Amino acid sequence: MESRLRVQGHPIQPMLVTFPFGLFVSAAVLDLADVAGGPAFLGEVGYWTAVAALVAAALAAVAGMVDLWDVRADRTRRTVVTCNLVNGGMAALFLLACLIRAQAPHRGATGVELAVELLALAVGSIGVWLGARLVRQFDRPPAAEPAGFEALADLPGPTVEIIRPPA
Template identity: 75%
Template sequence: MESRLRVHGHPIQPMLVTFPFGLFVSATVFDLADLAGGPVFLGEVGYWTAVAALVAAALATVAGMVDLWDVPGGRTRRTAVTFNLVNAAMAGLFLLACLIRAEASNRGASGTLLAVELVALAVGAVGVGLGSRLVRQFESGRAEAGTFEAIGGVDATVELSTHRL
């Protein structure tokens, strides 16, 4: 299966999915530092990092839905649907935390919100596993990594020609 959304032959959705997950992890680290007694602004940074992650998650979800359109039925489709649902669940938990924090004056984290974020990251870890399974399933027909064919369609055959001067 080929992705509809590609950049230089590479599917966009696996690239996009790394941004929200990384930002969600960063937001959780900022919130943990805030609760551990760090400077007050860390809670605010954690909040806005989570908001940026939600925007990135929305973009990754759109790309995932476009790719899901062409996924063949069977195990691969079930894995792709589950992958998208798991990522949506992670984003939903962070959205809930952001909505609760939006009303606070300093937007700092609490122990309960940190627990919700940790649960969301655990859900996201399941998504990472499903995503790696999808990449293996979609790329099974492609060239093995480490070969010339895998780095952009370089033909491994070399034609030798002799020229007389």
């Protein structure tokens, strides 16, 4: 599967998916701390973290749809569609929790909203597993690049020569 959206030979969509998932996990942890009796501001921060994750999820979904355009109609396409739908389901569950919390005065989480978020994370882990499988299957790194100090040899700039005094 060759992606149209690439940065230095690597597809963008798998990189973008990490942001919403990480933000969703952070939001759930903050909400767990709020429900467990932590300071009230943790619920507010958890809410806004989930909102930021929804924005990032929308960007990742757009990149996923662009990548879907070039996938052959076979088992791979079904896996890509399933991965995108699962990630969309996770985002939909968080959206539901955010819409409910938007009506609250301090936007803190309740036990039910935390349960919805944890369910969403369980659904999202399936999407992460499918996405990782696709990346391992199709992401071929560009031609071997030098690593370590060999990579510095190709950098432009003045040549430095070390002169040692005679012994």
